[in-house]
Amino acid sequence: MLPDQQLLRIPGPSPIPPSVQRAMGKPMIGHRGQETKELLQRIKPKLKPIFGTQQDVLIITGSGTAGLETAVVNTVKPGDEVLVIVTGSFGDRFAKICTEYQIKTHRLDIKWGKSVSPGSVEAYLKEHPSIKAVFSTYCETSTGVMNPIEELATVVHNHSDALFIVDGVSCIGGVETKMDEWGIDILVTGSQKALMLPAGLTFVSASNRAWKVMDANERPRFYLDLKKYQDNLVNDATPFTPALSLLFGLEQVLKLLEEEGLEQVYTRHQLMKNMTRAAFRAHDIPLLTSDDSASSTITAIKPADFQAEDLRSMIKKEFGLEVAGGQQHMKGEIFRIGHMGYCSPADVLQIIGIIEIGLQKIGKAIDLGKGTRAAQELYIG
Ligand SMILES: *Cc1c(COP(=O)(O)O)cnc(C)c1O
Numbered sequence: 001m002l003p004d005q006q007l008l009r010i011p012g013p014s015p016i017p018p019s020v021q022r023a024m025g026k027p028m029i030g031h032r033g034q035e036t037k038e039l040l041q042r043i044k045p046k047l048k049p050i051f052g053t054q055q056d057v058l059i060i061t062g063s064g065t066a067g068l069e070t071a072v073v074n075t076v077k078p079g080d081e082v083l084v085i086v087t088g089s090f091g092d093r094f095a096k097i098c099t100e101y102q103i104k105t106h107r108l109d110i111k112w113g114k115s116v117s118p119g120s121v122e123a124y125l126k127e128h129p130s131i132k133a134v135f136s137t138y139c140e141t142s143t144g145v146m147n148p149i150e151e152l153a154t155v156v157h158n159h160s161d162a163l164f165i166v167d168g169v170s171c172i173g174g175v176e177t178k179m180d181e182w183g184i185d186i187l188v189t190g191s192q193k194a195l196m197l198p199a200g201l202t203f204v205s206a207s208n209r210a211w212k213v214m215d216a217n218e219r220p221r222f223y224l225d226l227k228k229y230q231d232n233l234v235n236d237a238t239p240f241t242p243a244l245s246l247l248f249g250l251e252q253v254l255k256l257l258e259e260e261g262l263e264q265v266y267t268r269h270q271l272m273k274n275m276t277r278a279a280f281r282a283h284d285i286p287l288l289t290s291d292d293s294a295s296s297t298i299t300a301i302k303p304a305d306f307q308a309e310d311l312r313s314m315i316k317k318e319f320g321l322e323v324a325g326g327q328q329h330m331k332g333e334i335f336r337i338g339h340m341g342y343c344s345p346a347d348v349l350q351i352i353g354i355i356e357i358g359l360q361k362i363g364k365a366i367d368l369g370k371g372t373r374a375a376q377e378l379y380i381g
Helices: 019-024 034-051 064-075 089-100 118-129 149-159 208-216 228-232 244-260 260-280 308-319 343-360 370-380
Strands: 058-061 081-088 105-108 131-135 165-166 186-190 201-206 296-300 335-338
Touching: 019 244, 034 201, 034 244, 058 244, 064 131, 064 165, 064 186, 064 201, 064 208, 064 296, 081 089, 081 118, 081 149, 081 228, 089 131, 089 165, 105 118, 118 131, 118 149, 118 228, 131 149, 131 260, 149 165, 165 208, 165 296, 201 208, 201 228, 201 244, 208 228, 244 260, 260 296, 260 370, 308 335, 308 343, 343 370
Parallel strands: 081 105, 081 131, 131 165, 165 186
Antiparallel strands: 058 201, 186 201, 296 335
């Protein structure tokens, strides 16, 4: 293994393209000067198609959780009732933020590895008519499940007046999203997953319906007051000093996405998902999620006859390939491969090839190359 070669395939942070890395090394500029203004002017329109919205996408310095907290503190106040769909540890985080802010939080807990069914949300809303907001994860990073966001938005709006608030941190930029058309009221993402940047930026966009609710919400808030970001962005500015290096990188990321074409970006992610799943299937190694709820950005594998942790340490030691383990009660039960952002089918072949060696080395007798072959065949089509 090369001392400085790292193969980072966890579901965020994800690898950074060299041109983005270089862009981030540019010298500092004044954040109130013309150059920053022009930078924001160039970035602004290019974020919208990624969210599928005509609204502005607001940029806050902070990790993804700051975006989740922004969604909570701007829309609801202590005593309000909300429903949080919990399909894993990030749904759980949304619920914890709400509880911490003394919101009356209903949890719809779904077995880890499954997506939520819109019918169960419909039933819940009918029983609890005073729910003001419904929170859901889009891609649940802890399990690799994609929740059916479009259908959920329909159910929420057909059966309540609640806002529909979505955590898209681990998939926006990797999967097609139509915030306006589907009826998402607040959509949040972060910089370090499919957007190919280091952690440090969170992106939040809100519907007109959400703005009405936020404008009427008198709950105190300062740094995370979304209105401040909106009022400033109208003038191509930010309320506080922006993380300029990350914005330099972001401009380059948006350029790369535009060059490849968003449709192609989404197709590439689907292909990487399918190749990864085909490879494990070929070895009869169980996947945690079903095909119809599987994420294009991350795949969770639930081994039946070897230790996930043994494999993880073997491939890290031998090849510097890092994949993620399980979270909370799934620790040791699963491992998770991030195939998002700066990741291509070529990388998937490398991941699979290495894992096959790793499996052999930890004592699971496998047919070497069978998974790689399945992935290759899928690629060739
Ligand atoms: C990574 C992630 C977050 C944000 O985590 P931070 O560590 O605060 O950036 C939130 N939600 C999901 C689904 C994530 O994958």
